[in-house]
Amino acid sequence: MKKDHAALADKFNQDEPRVDWHDETLWWIRQKRDKAAFGIPEWEELRETASRIKFNVLSNLSQYLEQFEKAALDNGVQVHWAADGEEHNRIVHSILQKHGVDRLVKSKSMLTEECHLNEYLQEHGVEVIDTDLGERIVQLAKEPPSHIVLPCIHWKKEEIGELFHQHLGTPKGNADPQYLTNAARLHLREKFLTRKLAITGVNFAVAETGEMVVCTNEGNADMGAHLADVHIACMGIEKIIPQRKHLGVFLRLLARSATGQPITTYSSHFKKPRKGQEMHIVLVDNGRSRQLGRPEFRNSLKCIRCGACFNTCPVYRRSGGHSYHNAVAGPIGAILAPNLDMKKNADLPFASTLCGSCSNVCPVKIDIHDQLYKWRQVLVKDGYVSSAKAASMKAMAATLSNPALFKIAGKLGRWTIKHAPFVVNNGLNPWFKNREMPEPPKESFREWYQKNRSGTPQPSAGREPQYKEPSKSKIPH
Amino acid sequence: MTVGLFIPCYVDQFYPQVAKATLSLLEKLGVNVVFPMNQTCCGQPMANSGFEHLTHGCNSLFIKNFKDFDYIVCPSGSCTLHVKDHLHDEEHEEIAKAIRGKVYELTEFLTDVLKVEKLDAKFPYKVGMHQSCHGQRGLKLSQMTELVAPPFSKPEKLLRMVEGVEIIQLSRKDECCGFGGTFCVAEEAVSVKMGKDRVEDHVSNGAQVITGADMSCLMHMEGILRRQKSPVKVMHIAEILNGDIESLN
Amino acid sequence: MSANNKSMNDLNSSLRGGGSRERILTAVKKNQPELMTLPVVKNFPQGFSSPVEKFSEVLKGIGGSVYEVANYTEVLHILTANFPGANRIMSTVQELSSINKGDTGYEDPHSLEDVDLAVISSPLAVAENGAVWTMDSLVPQRVLPFICQHLAVIVNKENLVSSMHEAYDKIGNADYGFGVFIAGPSKTADIEQSLVLGAHGPKSMTVFLIG
Secondary structure (H helix, E strand, O other): OOHHHHHHHHHHHHOOHHHHHHHHHHHHHHHHHHHHHOOOHHHHHHHHHHHHHHHHHHHOOHHHHHHHHHHHHHHOOOOEEEEEEEHHHHHHHHHHHOOOOOEEEEEEOHHHHHOHHHHHHOOOEEEEEOOHHHHHHHHHHHOOOOOOOOOOOOOHHHHHHHHHHHHHOOOOOOOOHHHHHHHHHHHHHHHHHHHHHHEEEEEEEEOOOOEEEEEEOOOOOHHHHHHHHHHEEEEEHHEEEEEOHHHHHHHHHHHHHHOOOHHHHHEEEOOOOOOOOOEEEEEEEOOOHHHHHOOOOOHHHHHOOOOHHHHHHHHHHHHHHHHHHEEEEEOHHHHHHHOOOOOOOOOHHOOOOOOOOOHHHHOOOOOOHHHHHHHHHHHHOOOOOHHHHHHHHHHHHHHHOHHHHHHHHHHHHHHHHHOOOHHHOOOOOOOHHHHOOOOOOOHHHHHHHHHHHOOOOOOOOOEEEEEEEOOHOOOOO | OEEEEOOOHHHHHHHHHHHHHHHHHHHOOOOOEEOOOOOOOOOHHHOOOHHHHHHHHHHHHHHHHHHHOOEEEEEEEEHHHHHHHOOOOOOOOHHHHHHHHHHHEEHHHHHOOOOOOOOOEEEOOOEEEOOOHHHEEEEEEEEOOOOOOOOEEHHHHHOOOOEEOOOOOOOOOOOOOOEEEEEHHHHHHHHHHHHHHHHHHHHHOOOOOOEOOHHHHHHHHHHHHHHOOOEEEEEEEHHHOOOOOOOOO | HHHHHHHHHHHHHHOOOHHHHHHHHHHHHHHHOOOOOOOOOOOOOOOOOHHHHHHHHHHHHHHOOOEEEEEHHHHHHHHHHHOOOOOEEEEHHHHHHHEEEEOOOOHHHHHHHOOEHHHEEEEEEEEEOOOOEEEOOOOOOHHHHHHOEEEEEEEEEHHEEHHHHHHHHHHOOOOOOOOEEEEEEEEOOOOOOOEEOOOOOOOOOEEEEEE
16 A cells, blocks of 8 residues: 555654755745735635636636637637546647657646656657756656645755756755756756647636736746747646736746746747747646535645645644645645545545645635535544444443433543553653643542532523523623 | 633643633733533534534533623634534524634633723743634734735734833734644645744744744644744743733743 | 538547546536635825836846937937947837847747847836736837846836736726736746846846836
């Protein structure tokens, strides 16, 4: 069986200084996000507007998709539809074959990660060069990205220096980010200049105009697309927004939420292919229409992939992206992944304390932590948790529903801690591994209350509940 | 006004002094308080683990015990939030709804209902205020650092009424302590790391006592402090506001 | 229709996922909730005391340089002084054509690989984020502002707006093939969050506010 989040996180935590470093790096980005957000007095209203635009999109998606398709076709762009990741990969490959292309450059696209496009193309003899620096680093290391915006946030510069030494021939021991970035610049410039086909992701696709917007800081999407004879843009069907002017709202929120920048360096609006170029758009469902049909989870499709929920999540910061074993990690990944594969990802909604910080930073106001709670209910009901856990929960429910049983259990519990520490206070109890148990008191509160306040009248628990209006005069306001 | 005192199960069993302080504090403020003896648990441990469908027994017991009070007050943001969000009963949904509307966490009851402006208590120590997530982000007991909005804090407002209290500043004002119910054992490594980091923030900023409105977070941090043999103590905010502890020794 | 054409059409329709298109649209239509109204997007006036100052402050903060100049002669002086070693300079701005140096051919985008300095004009700049807008009608090759080693942009002060909302109001329904907001030099912080200017594109960006 594959390791679950808890096991992978446990492994990540073997190196505590590294966990501290990972946590602090991401917290620093959260702070930059705060600073940027607090610079916009209308921030909360902007979030609300973005959220409501996205709700409108989800409620009218079929029409927007058709509108977008028509506009894109009118713009001279070829539009493809893929029901799942497999079909997406086949479509991309067929375009390559049509052009006799077996090597290409690709800028960041979480969708292609989700569909495992790189693996598919490699199996078919196609060389894919990821051109985002962070993605190139993890690609050289044969790893998936650990963060949707900061793909190699888990890598230290010394390790990158060593990686580049091996693959790009930089001097051993040189770990200067400036130097290494320049080495990557030279290495990738050669790829941009020689590859005939470029794949990009899509941040926003405008139904009204058929254009799509791609945001990068490095300029790698543009270098790829403007130099290639063929540009393929791959997008999930939820990336649609109704009108061009809505970009004003989303571009104000995206980079500020992601990294604290006022906007990404490049916000490129691709509408028509340049003269002599071919432009394709692949619209991918891959479970999105199914998620749309789940009222309690559909609003996860509002996500604009800014990664703010990753950076704020105390669990993500201390467990690393790979512990989520899904293309999209972090809190948003934990509510998207069960839709893709409930069995494989049943652990992810439990990898949270439900602290709620993710929902508060989300620029489109997805109720992430509430959805984590709701996924837990679904996963339990559908039988994706262990039978041992289910049995212990049933026993707990039985005890807690019965006051007499509860009193006995409580006494036993305290007695156990006080008199038989070996029973609980051993390495098998995960609490005790790194934490002390509470000191058991002599008596419970209810025992004390019984002794000292026996005169207080008790509510009449015996009869059927009657609805009683609270005495209005005493309620404030 | 009669208040039903809702004491979380683990507080009843492990932290009776917190329940006593809550009772005493409310009584000093002139409230008639009753502790229904047949109460057990709000059902949150099951619900947060994905077993909300097993909480029917807890829910009907809760309704039986608390239906007749003007208010229900609980020294835990987390348990209060659970009742507010998830207390349902098919047969008595009207009553469940009424209960959801009249259940209060202790500090919000003091600031919003009793409108307490002064307290007779003294606590001459440096105190770190732990913002428990469910109280803060769920019940909105205080402003959240993520939102662009003016700051406020109901528990801190009350702490400032206690003579001698010095509230220390944390570098991460409202980071989760990592308790998270069954998370604390299911995700032991991350939970412990979160707890250690939270404790470290308080300790390095000079806290002598870590307080908060939720004993579960404090129990978690206490477990870590005691393992580290730290002299720093945890204390529920009710104990400080009640003024019955003037010395830490 | 010839047999050949027909098979091409079949290929095209299978490429486009003829079956999948209908399946996806049907599933989406079935599963999408009841229509929720599109909100009115407010203009959110920014109230900067000086949009020019705000623009300069923000652009400098993200690694760009800003000059307020009275005319093109000043621009020429500054560019000549700042880029003495440039071997190939391409200006798409008529008034600055005297700065052109080296090969001036635009036919093949790849041939722009050795452009040291590109000078372009922008009809729109945004104070809140230091971005300038340009379109393919203003640059003979889309890749020019990305492939050059250094980028200079000329903006008339009158064309400075406060926010992105105002920016899109101005763009309106312009029928470009490609348009882009550029805010600062190309950059990355992928290596341990250390900011490095000049990832793949220009290592510097200089904006001249004229007027």
